[in-house]
Amino acid sequence: MPSGGGGPNFLFLASLMGFSFLYLISTYKQANGKEITYMDFVNQYLTKNKIKMISVSQDKSNETFQYKAEIECHDGEKVYLVLP
Numbered sequence: 001m002p003s004g005g006g007g008p009n010f011l012f013l014a015s016l017m018g019f020s021f022l023y024l025i026s027t028y029k030q031a032n033g034k035e036i037t038y039m040d041f042v043n044q045y046l047t048k049n050k051i052k053m054i055s056v057s058q059d060k061s062n063e064t065f066q067y068k069a070e071i072e073c074h075d076g077e078k079v080y081l082v083l084p
Helices: 007-032 038-046
Strands: 051-058 067-073 078-083
Touching: 038 067, 038 078
Parallel strands: none
Antiparallel strands: 051 067, 067 078
């Protein structure tokens, strides 16, 4: 094997893959938003008329809480509420 034959390329590809993975994780968390409680939903969002749209979907990854309400606000904030 020739000396210096591909070492820097491997490091470049490995770091590129690492940064891509971190980027995907950060955008995934931003896309899902943060979890809120029912009281936060009523007091901070519903009474202040901040809600643009609510989407209810079935969460198959959890047996106890089967539904999730994804809430999009007028200012672009995304939060979700786990429903029993």
